[in-house]
Amino acid sequence: MIDEELVQLLTPEGERVSHPDYTSSLSGEEVLSMYRDMVIVRRLCNESTSLQRQGQLALWAPLQGQEGAQIGAGRALAPMDFTFPTYREHGIAWCRGVPPESLLRLFRAVSNGGWDPQKYRHHVPTIVLGNQVLNAVGYAMGVQRDGAEEAVLTFFGDGASSQGDVLEAFVWASSFNAPVVFFCQNNQFGISTPSSTQSKVPLFRRARGFGFPGVRVDGNDLLACYEVTKAALENARAGGGPTLIEAYTYRMGAHTTSDDPTRYRVEAEVEVWKHRDPIERIKALLVREYHSKPAAFEAIGAEAEAFALKLRDDVLAMGRPDPLSMFDNVYAEPHPLIDEGRRDMVELGIGGGVH
């Protein structure tokens, strides 16, 4: 399909292919359950885009096209693993159990985070490109010092692959043999900048220069993403050190709701990738191999619709935060400028209620 080094276990038509290093271990039930995850996450994304268009979200970063990469990687995690996302890892957040409405708090601009990152073992979204990749390596160094059998999975895109922090993270992970897996979703664009501007060699090959393995996986192949990630995480937990996974995929939508992709890419390319849709190929597999009936897909579709309605209600119920809350948790210990700011605001008659 794209190149011979690509790990693929399922063709765009939903036919299994064999690979010397990876074999799909998932049962039909598991595949169906992951299909459900993908459908719900896509529905979440569509609803969020609508909410943004209706003025209910400040911004949305869509993931359409990347569901296979994210649900594949997300479902490969063990409960005690820790994940460090960007702002587009909605599928990972879903797999980690982050309440969907919490995921939207950042985008509704009522929070700078949104959930308890220790509870869900899923770090808060990082918007400054690449910062979280170094944070993930540090966390992995902590895991190592604790002697824990846990792995860290961190995310970034082809755009962020040019950031110094990402490359420094490669050096550190390699030098300290940190139990971290770098999951790069190469969705072909950093806003408008094509991935060919970020790298003259396939991104996964960079790993070799840093001294650890790199794997390019078909990012629209859920089965392959699952197996490649699972193997890399197991290797990390067993002390084998880092792996770079390049999930070769395509961002079907815009970078964010502020973007207009028609200005920088041609429709014909988008059409090509439509035929590689991660959800459709799993559906084809389910029909062909597991004889899933239309009723099963209809039930999941109906569940996704109900989910979207509830999400909408939950988002609309999120009111403006109390302005005084801006002073909370700036510092862990008392600080005079925080006390002063809070006092000034109260004296101005602001805060303490709903506005």
Added chain:
Amino acid sequence: MVTTTMTMAKALNEGLRRAMEKDPKVLLMGEDIGKLGGVFRITDGLQKDFGQDRVIDTPLAESAIVGTAVGLAIRGYRAVCEMQFDGFVFPAFDQIVSQVAKLHKRSDGVYTMGLVIRLPFQGGIGAIEHHSESPEAYFAHTPGLRVVSCSTPHDAYWMIQQSIEHDDPIIFCEPKSRYWEKGEVDLEGSPYGLFDAVVRREGTDVTVVGYGSSVKTMLRAAETAAGEGTSLEVIDLRGIAPIDMDTLVTSLEKTGRLVVVQEAPRSTSVGSEIVAELTERCFYSLRAPGIRVAGYHVPYPPSRIEEDYRPTVERVLDAVDRVMGYAS
């Protein structure tokens, strides 16, 4: 009281050692801090005693030193990061202002960023460029961070321990020109809180405030001024962010005159903040405008001429003359 005489460098070393003995989660990270003991030998011998997993010789990448310290903090460790020199902190600036300063807030208080970034700062050692800067205002300006500076071995010993125990991130500024000066350290305790400003010499005519290397300069100026009949009250700021304004207000209400001393360039600086805040708080006590004795608005000069850039006793005394010259 058990006091021991030691240099500031040794006091920092002993303070770090004690912090590591008390809390197994304390780690040191930095360039050349292990076998070499750091370019200033502040961490001398610590890797030998605590091992390579706790005293980590890192690859040479400042953003990564701080960025991984953030991850370690999330995991429950307390990393003490050494920036080799003030002028090398800027690759880490992004991690410091984007993550270190904000993650307690962004996690709704779940994460504590209890890490310390040690920064040998200020000049006076005859170094080449990028080795003598005073970047404290960048950090003091950033909500979420705290900034302190020690000026004596006693404070170095205690403030580094207090900083490590503190649950907020601390930029710990060490006046490198004072590393090798000796002083008494009380190993049993310190009467001062981490951010307390301390009156080093009482006086009645002019309040002179500074931190780090400037404290010694101010004390010398006070000695000379006393001989000329002017009484200076010398205050060691210690806490650069937040500033212990109450101690400064008490002093200024007594003297009515203010001089602030710093090596950093004057404009939009810690000194600017002190003068502005005290003007607001002590307006009716003031007998003269507050004056800043500071570095000039130039890149730190080649060190052959650095003593013409750094505040000297003469420049402090000149400022004292100016504030004393206002009719009251």
